[in-house]
Amino acid sequence: MKKSDRIILNPTQFDLTIKRLSHQLIENYTDFSDTVIIGLQPRGTFLAERIKKELQTIDKKIKIDVGALDVTFFRDDFRRQNQPIIPNKTEINFIIENKRVILMDDVLFTGRTIRAGLDAMLAFGRPKTVELLVLINRRYKRHLPIQADYIGKNVHSIVSERVKVNWKSTDKEDKVILYTPEF
Amino acid sequence: MTKMTKLSTKHLLGIKYLQKEDINLIFETADHFKQVINRPIKKVPSLRDITIANLFFENSTRTKLSFELAERRLSADVINFASSSSSVTKGETLIDTVNNILSMKVDMVVMRHPNPGAAYFLSQHVDAKIINAGDGAHEHPTQALLDGYSIREKYGDLKGKKIIIVGDVIHSRVALSNIFCLQKMGAIVKVCGPLTLIPKYISSLGVDVITNLKDALEWCDVAMMLRIQLERQNIKYFPSIREYTLLYGLDKALLDSLSKKITIMHPGPINRGVEISSDVADSNQSIILNQVENGVAIRMAVLYLLAGRID
Numbered sequence: 001m002k003k004s005d006r007i008i009l010n011p012t013q014f015d016l017t018i019k020r021l022s023h024q025l026i027e028n029y030t031d032f033s034d035t036v037i038i039g040l041q042p043r044g045t046f047l048a049e050r051i052k053k054e055l056q057t058i059d060k061k062i063k064i065d066v067g068a069l070d071v072t073f074f075r076d077d078f079r080r081q082n083q084p085i086i087p088n089k090t091e092i093n094f095i096i097e098n099k100r101v102i103l104m105d106d107v108l109f110t111g112r113t114i115r116a117g118l119d120a121m122l123a124f125g126r127p128k129t130v131e132l133l134v135l136i137n138r139r140y141k142r143h144l145p146i147q148a149d150y151i152g153k154n155v156h157s158i159v160s161e162r163v164k165v166n167w168k169s170t171d172k173e174d175k176v177i178l179y180t181p182e183f
Numbered sequence: 184m185t186k187m188t189k190l191s192t193k194h195l196l197g198i199k200y201l202q203k204e205d206i207n208l209i210f211e212t213a214d215h216f217k218q219v220i221n222r223p224i225k226k227v228p229s230l231r232d233i234t235i236a237n238l239f240f241e242n243s244t245r246t247k248l249s250f251e252l253a254e255r256r257l258s259a260d261v262i263n264f265a266s267s268s269s270s271v272t273k274g275e276t277l278i279d280t281v282n283n284i285l286s287m288k289v290d291m292v293v294m295r296h297p298n299p300g301a302a303y304f305l306s307q308h309v310d311a312k313i314i315n316a317g318d319g320a321h322e323h324p325t326q327a328l329l330d331g332y333s334i335r336e337k338y339g340d341l342k343g344k345k346i347i348i349v350g351d352v353i354h355s356r357v358a359l360s361n362i363f364c365l366q367k368m369g370a371i372v373k374v375c376g377p378l379t380l381i382p383k384y385i386s387s388l389g390v391d392v393i394t395n396l397k398d399a400l401e402w403c404d405v406a407m408m409l410r411i412q413l414e415r416q417n418i419k420y421f422p423s424i425r426e427y428t429l430l431y432g433l434d435k436a437l438l439d440s441l442s443k444k445i446t447i448m449h450p451g452p453i454n455r456g457v458e459i460s461s462d463v464a465d466s467n468q469s470i471i472l473n474q475v476e477n478g479v480a481i482r483m484a485v486l487y488l489l490a491g492r493i494d
Contacts, residue, residue, distance in 0.1 A: 072215075073215075073219065073227035074227060074229075079490055080493060086208075123227075
């Protein structure tokens with residue numbers, strides 16, 4: 001980390017945020033019987049798994065399917081970059097027909113990934129409703145009219161900055177860092 | 184971060200021009216497309232702004248359908264051309280035909296042609312991505328890729344696997360592409376057949392010849408049976424089809440007499456009762472229909488990876 005980089009969420013705040021988001025979901029959904037969680041590849045899947053775990057810690061009776069959705073083939077920037085984008089795995093072992101879907105991603109920025117996700121999801125059925133949960137909402141730079149229903153933290157950042165979410169499971173520690181560009 | 188990487192070539196003219204990493208990239212991408220084509224909704228929009236021309240100057244069922252399906256599953260616009268119903272019969276040259284088609288703004292060309300090197304020739308003269316769908320007795324890269332992919336699917340890896348190619352090797356573009364592909368991926372390839380149907384240069388490719396079919400089958404893990412390509416044989420290479428079948432045809436009795444269970448492949452079209460008997464082609468050791476399914480996934484991967492940048 002450079003001196004100018006800053007930590008947006010430290011491990012304690014990170015944990016509190018996950019807990020709050022989970023409680024918000026329980027408040028709104030009460031019964032999760034017709035609800036599924038879909039995490040967007042590559043890093044929204046960590047959030048999806050984590051929220052599921054937290055929901056079940058709060059209430060052991062909650063049973064909810066979690067899927068991983070890859071949006072690569074549905075992106076609108078294919079052929080606008082120098083190289084093709086290599087996909088990740090899609091793992092959705094259930095149909096979402098008439099289900100309430102909670103779409104999850106770690107960072108919401110331009111909104112283009114979510115747009116592709118909405119398209120990609122339709123291959124698995126027509127959901128009853130779709131809501132969006134993100135850990136970090138980067139404001140002001142949306143390219144599309146897409147907003148999240150549940151937000152871990154709002155961040156005001158400029159385009160050249162980069163937000164990275166680290167997970168205990170793969171990056172040793174839960175934290176969110178805002179990297180500033182080098183001039 | 185999103186992982187990005189690309190093929191080392193701009194066209195797919197032959198396996199000869201590919202690196203091992205290219206083949207691995209195609210296989211890994213095909214894994215994802217195989218998943219896509221097994222969903223209830225089998226279509227993705229990746230190539231929605233691309234037009235592809237399928238030019239078939241030689242007959243084909245499987246390859247043409249497979250390419251067309253792959254293109255449509257990727258949402259590309261497709262135009263088809265078959266030489267039998269075109270102006271080629273009026274004397275138009277290959278370059279003129281293709282340039283006329285390209286002036287209709289085509290981004291990629293999938294071409295099958297009876298002349299070896301036709302795809303390479305095209306790539307030097309026209310401004311579009313070229314995919315070779317078979318050029319004479321030279322190469323048929325997507326077939327070799329789907330064959331390699333099917334073996335990888337069955338055994339997990341190609342490295343060290345023993346593959347025998349049986350039959351009309353000299354006229355077979357499938358054999359040549361497969362030799363390149365399998366060897367690059369670390370498999371050991373040998374060929375089997377009457378010596379008149381084995382090219383003299385085969386040893387320069389590092390490929391041994393076994394003339395006895397039973398010995399060959401005992402050696403291998405996978406047997407690729409080839410069709411006798413009578414349409415390319417202008418002289419007699421063997422006394423009769425009946426004699427060929429007796430010496431080089433694979434039937435159930437021979438398959439069951441082997442000391443281990445081998446896997447049977449065939450690029451199609453099959454001449455049942457000539458190189459392979461019906462009960463072998465339909466047996467549980469045969470992965471012929473898996474090859475066809477994998478063909479669509481492999482071709483989707485190739486089209487996706489070659490689509491390139493929009494200008």
